[in-house]
Amino acid sequence: MKNRKAIRVIALAMCATLLFAGCGGSGKKSSSDNSASTAATETKDELHIAVSANPPSLDVQTSNSSLVGEIAAHVFEPLFAMDDKYEPTPVLAESYEVNDDGSVYTIKLREGVKFHNGKEMTSEDVVASMNRWIKNCSRAKALLEGSVFEAVDDYTVTLTVNKPASDILMILANPSMFAAIYPKEVVDSATEEGISEYIGTGPYKMTEWKQDQYVKLDKFEDYKNSDNATTGLAGKKEAATPTLYFDVVTDVSTRMAGVQNGQYDIAEEVPTDNYEELSNDKNLKLDVTNGGTLNLFLNTTEGIMANEDMRQAVLAVLNCEDILYASYGNEDLYELNAGWMNLSDAQWSTEAGKEYYNQNDEKKAKELLKKAGYNNEEITLVTTPDYPEMYNATLVLQEELQKIGVNAVVDSNDFNTFMEHRSDPKQFSMYITSNSYALLPVQLSALNKEWAGLDAPEVTEGIDAIRFADSTEDAKTAWENLQTFLYEDGAASVIGHYTSVNALNAKAEGYEFLRYALYWNTTVSK
């Protein structure tokens, strides 16, 4: 009896100790806040950026991973890149001219630009890299297949396009899977798996890559900087901090703990659950930028989903606000808008078709279900918990569908299995994905028949109408019509616009974000 009592006391004491270990730190934290406020003008020599995954490669021409794009943007440069107004701006190009019918672009190259291996960049490197890009980059291939780069002299190249279009420079300047210029030897020695040496002309050179640990970039001393002010992905790039470490920290709690403790200067992809906690941390500042759209894609070819009324019933019941709240947990982190394109892109952002967006109309949905002849067929929503925002959104969607009597079933798997299931129209009725912004409407996944199987003549005609329009106004009208078609057909719907949140040391300066976080002008005071 006496022993039992003693055991109880000891057990209680142990629990209390553990609780104190977990909760008792807040007082200590405020003391470190005070010490952190010491003014200092010197900046750190190394920047530690905690990223969420190990990049699969740095061959940015062929990988559409955002992380690959981000790291590569510091190492490689294209001929043209986006400025902060999403206008194509010369980077390795000096100037360009287009002939009267728009079929040949003559591009003058900047002279004296050196690769990280010391060799000067000339037209042979540009021709080799750009032709490889057109052949191997899926996004370029879809729009430019048949186009050819040729050298005129050491510092001039021509691009003869397959079909004249208004968006050629935009395609060349696309930051996703961008047209990085590699030395000719690197292109020539590339295998099917990609390039084996990462040599570019950017402000940083890659000096070390420890798999699953970090990618280390060091300032390239011979970098030929631009004379123009920094703007988006173009202009001056100072390499203000001599060394950048992209530390691979897959566990999200560790990433957050590391930036709070100061081990990392920046933590990327702050989960929405941590947003409030980190926004109250005086040692940190949060960068919240529009990142892309959370989208619903519906099967348009198989079973009951091939019926347009069925798809319209799904769109009718959507309560996008509830879905977004479940996915992002804070109103600061999402925006309701029917447009597929970046809201700050004046050329393409439009709410065309908004009458079909966020309807939240159960009565209409039930009528449409009846019209479609829905008879309790199983509706499969495929998803993956590896992307929590997509998973949470899918659960809310399931509930909304069940409310109108749809037999909605969630098929949740790990990422690779999800990718397999969502690519086979026989295995899904609909799915939700978060897609980063496309620069051009014609590059949207929703319009790619390989993405969710949408194979309608209106899409092909719409894409041509945008690409070969006589003026930018006509191109915009064509895009408005195509966006409306996506809603009318019930093939896909935007649920809302999400933000990317990165946590930075409060003393960080010069950080910018355009499609990727850009660190070339970033410094952190010691």
Added chain:
Amino acid sequence: MLRYIGKRILSLIPVMIVVSFVAFLIVYMIPGGPASSILGLEATADEIHALNAQLGFDRPFFVQYGDWIVGVLHGDWGNSYFLHESVSTLLGEYFLPTISLAIFAQIIALLISIPLGLIAAYKRGTVIDITAVTVSLIGSALPGFLLSMFLMLALSVYNHIFPVAGYADLSQGLGEHLKYLFVPALSLGIVQAAYLTRMIRSSMLDVLYKNFIHTARAKGLKEKKVLLVYGLKNAAPVILTAVGQSFGSLITGTIVTETIFNIPGLGTLTMNSINRRDVFVIQGVVLFVTLLYVLVNLAVDILYGFVDPRLQPGRK
């Protein structure tokens, strides 16, 4: 003795074949190939299928397995689809942090468990014994990831004593190396100590009431000598088995701790390769870990002979 070791090593071959076959089959049966991991979320079905085909992942199971086994017999364990390095190089690189962490954690576990187990057994039924048993029960019940989080909060986030995560190679100095490994090793060590304390306590209790202990005391030997020389030595085979199992699990099963503390060891490699469907790396890790586990057990069997010659392998 040598014959015994030879026999044990030979018996590994069928084990390895079965393990490799089953592991390959499981990976083959899980939907989704490595291409999705390489290409990312926004890749289209066409791109994924094309890359999977290019990597040879669309071939029938036996063709893929046969190719791999022929390669292994020629000393080629294949290459990682994702990390672009040979599996043998990767195993070498990722094993070092794991073995370092395992040794460090095992030392911490022994430093805690041996004195605690001995005292608990010696002071059986007292508050010290009850405390030791309660603490070790809590330690066994506490999930490792939770303990890791608590320690990370206490020692790294609220008090900046140790780094939150990461790894420093031995080439950067022993101090730096241990600084990064201390919190994860402590977390693993505490959990292992909980198990070892109970094993040491119970095996000592079995011995401490034996006649030869009474005889030793009757001869007037000091308690310290009775406990450490007569007691501990006779309890050693059981303790050795427990330590062997504990070490085996440390070098093969630290996936969660390595992931939380971002240590590029075998656990991280296993987890990442499964997520990436990096089949040759999965195969390599599974076989390597099987081999390690069997070798640790063999080493324990051999060590029995040293602590108690009656238990020497092959002795009749």
